[in-house]
Structure formats: structure tokens, C-alpha cells
Amino acid sequence: MTGGAPSGLNRIPLQMLGDLVSPRALERILQDASEARGLSWADLDAPTLEDILKKEVFKRLQLTIPAPLAKKRVSDVLNELMKTTQERGAAAPAVSSLQGVEEGARKFALYFDWPETQRLRSLLVVARQEEHQGRDVTALVQEGQDLVAQLERRLQESLVAQAQDLAEMRAAFARVQGMGSREVRRLETLIGQIDEAQSQGTLLPAEVERARNLTFSLRKLLESSVVQTVGSGAPPPELDPDAQARVLALEQEHAAQQLAALQRDFAPLLDARPDLQARQSQLVDGQRGGHVTTAEVGEWRGQLLLARDEVLTEQRAAFANLEAQLQPHTESGDLAMGVRVLLDTARQTLALGNLATDALRELHDMSETLGDGHVDGSRLATQQELLDLERSVRALPAAMAELEPLLAQARARFAQGDDPELAPLWTLLERHMGAAAQERDAFDARADVVIDEYAPLRHLAGETTQKLGRLADSLRAQRRLGSMSAPALARYGQSLLEAEALLAEAKAEFRAAQEVTSTFGEDALSGLLDVFDLGGDASADPAPPATPPAPPAPPAPASVHDLLAGLGTFGAPAPAALPADAWTVRDGRVTGGATDPAATGVAALLTQADALGLNRLDMADALSVWSARRSGSGWRVGRAESWDALDQRTGAWLDGA
Structure with missing residues (x-):
């Protein structure tokens, strides 16, 4: 590697940025960047x-700290360079053309309701x-590049979340597919649409939400269904306690998903109304304790919609006043471009029916600072730094408890005409940034452990291992994301907790x-796992097809107890395929046959027949006839449209043939 010992100007970045990047890593960045320009590190001049x-170092800093903070620290180094070399007023090198930003923006045209997209559109106008x-648009081009990078990160994070949702929907669809209703077919269509969009790198949030709601409804119906029309008018049996527990678990899982969606969709409203955020937090805490129903979440969503309409009306009125106050500053001067971008962003956001809480806050502060029209450059710079600091703090929830009171004090001092000292606040924020970076590293290490330790278990085809496999795939994708937003990091942590359990x-x-x-014997376990392997893990080596074709695999064991129960038949001949509309039942549960809510209800009814010591039940409802006959320690159940059809299709099988 070409280069010499750092001296003079080269020491300044190492001294001023060593608390964010290790000196060794920073030296390597500077050396590699020098070589890429055909220069020696020791020979770098101030412009280079x-x-x-502005390029390599700024990009590296954004891996661990927000862009505003990275920009501030790089600016501090640049100021020191200018002071040391006594070179001032050098033009900044062009980083990109406006056309390049426009091309980057086209990728995100579908996501017009994202705040970053709205600001980017206004900036380009x-x-x-x-x-x-x-006029020189270098500053706008640089901000446009930053916005495109933010949009790209948000898109990639959202695609990872959508892929995880898609995997869970596919697994749920496999359970409810046998129900054969119109809702099942609709779910299949939605899953196909989401799958195609995922392969093209496109988000379909509305379709995901509809599919998630359908999945919940169908799974709840499958778990809780009982046949109420079978028999002679007797009341249906009570829901099995295990099934009832599964229904309650589904309810809480869906409530948690709904609350997370509300936090995301109504974030500007919750930011503008602390009382609503407090209620949202209360519901989240209640859901974690299992005390919130999906109906309550639905009612809360309706309240949020009404509140958003009220706040939207208030914000539109506030914007009209601010626009009139700031109009003189949009025509000329150093602030004109920034004011116009901010006004246009707020205007577009409100026109789309969305809240512009952040933009209005900035416009209000700008209006207060400009006052009667006298422009104080230092005051405006302090205001902008304060806004950058506030945005950085909001992007890191872990820092808000400590920094929010200090920010309030700084805002109060600034409003009184004082110049608040913000350096200590940046220092505190950097400490939290470092903690967040360490947390991310720890998450990656934990993800590696889960992925590595899952590998030897992937052939165990129980429900536990199949879900673990889906989470392992999601962890791999999350680990590849690079720098993460706070919501994405929180999802990463939640995925890890579930995967580790x-x-x-x-x-x-x-x-x-x-x-x-x-x-x-030595090979018994692998043989046992082959019996239960449903091929749910895509990473497993495909097994050659059997000749002749094997009968359908039994349902995956949901727990170790189900797995061990299967050992009693290990090595026994595979059971013959059941006739159509036929099921085997044991202890009130369907153990063989296609998934069918009516059969599930009959199985529950047979628990009463067991208690009475009955050996045969013949029943009829409005559409079908049923016959259940004891076979060993269980039951054989058949269904047909008439008694003659039942005898022809399943009579011999029901009698034990």
C-alpha cells in the first residue's frame, strides 16, 4: 500500500472523528480513498x-450514526481544515447531477404517501x-441524494418485513386450504399477488393487511368450529380447552399486529397528540398482558381516524397562516430555496389527507426566527442545528427519555433569544448512538447462533422447527440490511426473541x-425424522421420489409429545389412504383425513359418545348423513349425501375393511 505516516492535515480527521470510527479503520478509509485517486495518503491536499x-468518510459514518449528525461532524472537520490552511471559499465539488436524483426518485413513485417521497418531490420541483x-443547486442535489438513500433503506426494510409476513401467510394457508371456501380462494389469490410483488421488489401494504385479516379469520374459524346442525337438536359440545387456548392466542397475535400497524400508520397523529400516544401505549401494554381484543383495537382505530380528521383541519388552517407569513422569504435570498421546499412539502402532504406535523413544526420555528424579516445568519444556523438534533433524537427512541427534557430547555432558551449550547446534547446523543451500534452488533451475533444451531435441526419437521426455519430465513435477511432504522431494529430484536424461544x-x-x-440403532433418529418430514424447509436436500408413490405424510407434530406419540408406530407399514369424505378420530381430535370444520365438530361430539360407551352413531343434518363407528381405541367417520351413497363409498371401510 502506498502512503506515509500521517502528518499535518491528515491528522485532523483522525483526531476529530476517532470517537465515532476507530483510528485504524479511519486510516484505512483514507488510504484506500487516496489510492483510488492515484495519490499517496501523505500527499493529500486540502481539496482532495x-x-x-464528503464522500467515503461521510458514507462510513452513516453506518453508525444518523445523516444529520454525520454531516455535522464532517462539517466540523472541514471548518478546521479551512482554518488550518487559511483557504476559504473553495467551491464544493459536484457530487451528482439533478438528473441523477430524478432517476433515483422514479423508483419510489408508488410510495407517494411516504414523507421522504413528498419532500423529494418538492425538492425536485x-x-x-x-x-x-x-442558480447553483448543489445543496438541493445533495439533500436529494440523502433522501433517495433514506427511501432505499426504508424500502429494503419493508421488503424484509413483507417477506416475513408472506412466509407466515403461506404456512397458515397450508392449514386452512382444505376448508375450500370462497375466503380461502381469496386468500390464495392475495398470497399470489404479494409473492409476485415481492419477487419484483415492490410493496403491497393494502394486500398484506387484507391477507393478514383473512388469515386470522380462517384460522380462528378452523380452531373454533363445531357442528351445530348435527344430531337431534342437542346443544353442541363445549369447545376443547386446547382449541380455546389456541383461539385466544390467535386473538392476541392479531391484536399485536393491528396495534403495530396503527403505530406505523398514525405516527404523525400520535406525535402531534401526546394524549393519543399515551392511550396507544396503554393498549400495547394491555395486549402484552393478554387483556386486549381485536374488537377493542378496531374501536381504537375508528377513534384515531376521527382524531386525524380533526387534526388535519387544524393543520390546514395553521399552514395557511404560515404560508402567508413566509411568502416574502420565498422570492429571493439564501433561505428562499429551503423555505419553498418546506412549504411545498407541507402543502402536498396536507393535500393528500396526511398530517404534516414535522414540516409544520419546522415552518413555525422558521417563522419565529425570521420575525419581522431581519435575517440573522447565526440564529438560523442554530435553529437548523436544533432541528437536526431533534430529528436525530426522534429517530432513536432509546435516547428520548434523557434528551427530550434537555431539548425542551434548549428550545425555550432559543425562543427567548439566547444561543443554547448544543454540543453537550450531541455528545449525549453520540453515546446513545454508540450503544445502538453495539446492540446491533449483538443482534447479529445472536442471529448467527440461531441460524447455525437451527441447521442440524431443520429435518425435524414439527411445527416448532418449521416456524423456526421461517424465522431463520427472516434473520438472514435482516442481518444483511446494514444500517437500520429504529423500527427495523426493534423488529430485528423481536424476531430474535421468538427464534431463540x-x-x-x-x-x-x-x-x-x-x-x-x-x-x-444408530440410524433410527434420522429414519424417524424422515417419517415426519413434510419438506417444509427449502434448504434441506430434496429426497428422491419414492416408487410407487407414498401415501400422504401425516400431519407435522406440533410438540414433542406428538412426536413421541408417533414412535409407537415407527417401522410399521404406512396406513392405507382414506376414502373420500372419511376421517379417523381419537380423543376428540381428527387424526386422519382432509381438514374440514364439520369433521372437527363431529370429532368433538364423539367425546360424549366415548363417555357414554357407545360404539356407533348415525346422524344427519340438512345437507349430509354421517356415520361414526368405533375402531380399536378410536373412531372411523364417514359422510355422504345419502345413506346409499355412504354404504357404497365408505361402508366397508367403516366396518373395518
């Missing part, structure tokens, strides 16, 4: 070093006007299976 700081009049369960099941099958 300035270019490296103003930039085109300024460029047409021959499932990993512990899967290990316990695997150990129990090993202990029970130890007497069958």
Missing part, C-alpha cells in the same frame, strides 16, 4: 481531503426552477427424540 470526507434560472423448544424435542429412539 475535503472530497474524501424547486431544484428544476432554480436550475432553469441559472423456538430454538430452545426444538432442541428439547430433538433431545427427547434421541433418547427414546436410542434403542433402535
